[in-house]
Amino acid sequence: MKLSAQRLRIGLVGWVLVASCIGTLIILAFLAISTNRGFEENDRLRHLVTDSYDARSALQELMTLHQDIEIGQRGYAITGDTAFLAPYRVAEAQVEGQLNAVAARTSKIGSTQLVAQLRQASRDKRDFAKRTIALVADGRRGEAQQLIATGAGKVLMDRVRGLVEELSEVERLMLDRSTANAETDRQKLQGRTLGLEIGLILLLTLAGLLVLRSQLSRQSALRRASDMAARQEAIFDSSMDGMIVLNPSGSIESINPAAASMFGASASSLLRRDIGILFEVAPDRGQIETFLARLKAKRSENKGRIQEFFGRRSDGTIFPLEVSVSPVDLADRTSFVAVLRDVSERREVEQMKSEFVATVSHELRTPLTSIAGSLGLINGGAAGEVSPKVGRLIEIAHSNAARLVRLINDILDIEKIEAGRMQFDIRPLALAPLLDAAVHQAAGFAGQYDIALRIEPFPPNAGVLADEDRLMQVMTNLLSNAIKFSRRGETVTVAVRPLDRRYRISVTDCGEGISEVFRARIFQKFAQADASDSRQKGGTGLGLSIVKEIVTRLGGSISFDTVEGRGTVFHVDLPAAELHGPVAIEARPQERRDPEPSLPTILHVDDDPDMLAVVESAFEGKALLHSTQSMSQARAFIRRSKYDAAILDVGMLDGCGTDLVAPLRERSPAVPIMLFTAQEVEPAARNGIDLVLVKSRASLDTLVDQTIDLIEARKNKGIGP
Structure with a gap:
């Protein structure tokens, strides 16, 4: 019974406290609103009075300036004394600024038309004064006095005075209306106060209900947070990637089973240990803390960025790791989550x-x-x-x-x-010879499809920054694509036009165009507009993908315009280059030469006997070949004979073909040396090599023609074997 009475008492006290708080809040709110509105009203009236005073003061000052102009004019006209012009000049200099001030201060009363009339009346009055003063200055003071005597100046002055008084009256009436409106607003405010009191009571009652509801919501949120924590813990423990939670000093706070298994240790043995023990080379003391602090400061730049390290297992073995570290803001501090992935299998x-x-x-x-x-x-x-x-x-x-x-x-x-292993030698290139060479190379292929090739005229000094071989590859692919998809008997055109600090190379075909559904993936690998394209037209579906990648790495861009049924134009935009001299590509002669009476002797080294036989057949009637599959036999050939040229392969069974460059040069310093190989040769391995041709990219005719070209060029310079 006592317990029930105590609970009842506590309940009553609680309700009294709540009621007191509500009453206090209502009173405070009412006073705050009333006081604030009163302050606002007083402040508005004060501004109105000040603005009205400023406006009328400006009008009075304008009238005073015109009076000074009138007095100065009359005094000078009557006496001829220039001392009367001093106040005139001061007033004349200030009157336009004062007119602007009047216009600004009376803009709120809607007096634009009156101000315009006042400005015109002032201008007329000042013009009259100027004429009078000019007559006196010319020695015609009598004429000036007669002009004043006509009363025209007084009429103009009365016009200015009347407009000033009218503006002042408008300003006064506006202030009276504003004062009356303010009084009306004050009375309305009093009426609204009662309504606000009732509204506040209802609002605070609603707030009490909301507080009760928020308590229920809080309990529900706590349950959800508990469930979320349980789910996250399950994800943390079951993740296939290693996950480690670090404190700001770099110590391990928690580690999931995947990470512990990755390093071959138990989770408990790694807790509170420095994370540096998990890597091949432990960072210096304090380095991890610095990195984490920097990561926290620049989280938007570094969040989730993947870095590669080498981890160390508990048995001492080393393995490659991908690590990303992200900051996690908690209520009282910032922790860091490191996600680790073993990339041994991927490597x-x-x-x-x-x-x-x-x-x-x-x-x-x-x-x-x-x-x-x-x-x-x-x-x-x-x-x-x-x-x-x-x-x-x-x-x-x-x-x-x-x-x-x-x-x-x-x-x-x-x-x-x-x-990322494709090499680029970017330098200024003249477009004219390069496009001529590309069209010349594609002419035979175009003939198979009965397609004509044409280069539209463009400035001969047009040049771009690009790699010669790669740009030639781009043009070859684009021309081949245009030829294959053009209708027989049509013409494929190549055009060049300047853009802003770029040149655009356009290749236009006369085909069926690109369908709407295919345009979005035209530059994807193995993309074909139709499943039968690769059979009907030939090709791998890789050409345009390669073109896009090359153009991008050259610092350019590729795009296309197409109309179904009419054709497609591919545009390659590349940075323009200033050509400081003749930068040209020599056209490769394609015709076969007639055998000469004295045939040159060429050393051919290749590990494939079939290739030796084929190349020897290709040179038949044009050169004598000494062919060998052995590096040792090749060295023996070099010791016994001097050669007009050498064709070498790179990957031999008993060495590398480039090892023969030194003995060849020692025997004959100017001998042309070519690499004809299936492997891509890095720039560093091309020292001492005159020409590099890749098998399958260069035809046998190209090999024969360019080898003979180098031999003849050497002979033309008077260099013997």
């Missing part, structure tokens, strides 16, 4: 991929080049005349071998681009 796969690409590069390029070269020689009549049926079969085999070669080249190019 092994990348290594296998690299080795596979190297194998493809050497083991497929060389035999395919031999096959394509042999078929080309047979088709060209090097082995004698063949029947039309056999010739057709050889043509089909040669065409398909060429398709395989293009596929391998495209796949290897994509792999090099993605791996």
Whole structure:
């Protein structure tokens, strides 16, 4: 019974306290609102009175200036004494500024028209004064006095005075209306106060209900937070990636099972340990704290950024890691979450991929080049005349071998681009010779489709910053694409036009255009507008993807315009370059030369006997080849003979073909040396090499023609073997 009475008493006290608080809040709110509104009203009236006073003062000052002008004019006209002009000049200098001040201070009363009339009346009055003063200054004071006597100046002065008085009256009336309105507003405020009191009571009652509801919501939120914490803990414990929570000093606060297993240790043994013990080279003391502090300061820049490290397992073994660290703001401090991923398997796969690409590069390029070269020689009549049926079969085999070669080249190019191993020698290039060479190279392919090629006229000094070989590859792909998709008998055009600090190279075809559904993925790898395109038109679906990657890495951009049924224009935009001299690309002669009486002798070193035989057949009647698969035999050949040129492969069974450069140069310093290899040769390995041709990219005709060119150029300079 006593307990019940005590609870009742506590309840009554509580309600009294709540009621008191509510009453106090109502009174305070009412006083605050009433006082604030009163202050606002007084402040508004004060501003109105001040503005009205300023406006009338400005009008009075304007009237005084005009009086000074009137007195100065009359005094000077009557006496001829220039001393009367002093107040005139001061007033004349100030009157325009005062008119502007009047216009600004009376703008609130809607007196724009009156101000304009006052400005015109003032101008007329001042013009009259100027005429009078000018007459006196010219010695015609009598005329000036007669002009004043006409009363025109007084009329103008009365006009100014009347407008000033009218503006003053308008300003006064406006102030009276504002005062009356303020009194009305004050009375309305009193009426609204009672309504606000009732509203405040209802609002505070609602607030009490909301407080009760918030308590219920808080309890529900606590339950949800508990559930969320349980889910996050489950995610933390079951994640396949390692996750470590760090404090700002770099110590491990918690670690999930995946991370502990990754380092071959138990989670409990790593708690409160410095995270540096998990890496191959532990950071210096304090370095981790500095890094975490910097990460916290620049979280928007570094949050989630992946970095590579080498981790150390408990048994001492080293393995590669990808680590990303992100700050997590807690209620009282900032912690950090490190996500770790063991990339050992991925590195092994990348290594296998690299080795596979190297194998493809050497083991497929060389035999395919031999096959394509042999078929080309047979088709060209090097082995004698063949029947039309056999010739057709050889043509089909040669065409398909060429398709395989293009596929391998495209796949290897994509792999090099993605791996960041494609080399670029960016320098100023003249566009005219490069485009001529590209069109010349594509002419034979265009002939197969009965397509004409045309370069539209453009400035001969047009130049871009680009890599010559890569830009030639871009143009070859774009021309090949345009030729394949143009209708027979049409013309593919190449155009160049200047943009803002760039040049745009455009290749236009006359095909069916690009469908709407395909445009978004036209630059994707293996993209074909139709599943039958690769069979009907040929190609791998990699050409435009390679073009986009190359153009991007050259600092340019590629785009296209298309109309279905009418054709497509591809645009390549590249940075413009200033050509400080003749920067040209020599056109490669394509025709075969007639055998000369004295044939040059060439050393050919290659580990593939089929390639040796094919190249020897290609040079038949143009040069004598000493062919060998052995580096040691090649050295013996060099010791016994001097050669007019040397064709070397890179990957030999017993060494590297570039090892023969030094003995060749020692024997004959100016001998032309070419690399004809299936491998991509890095720039550092090209020292002492005159020409690098990649098998499957360069035809046997190109090899023969350019080798003979180098030999003849050497002879023309008077250099013997």
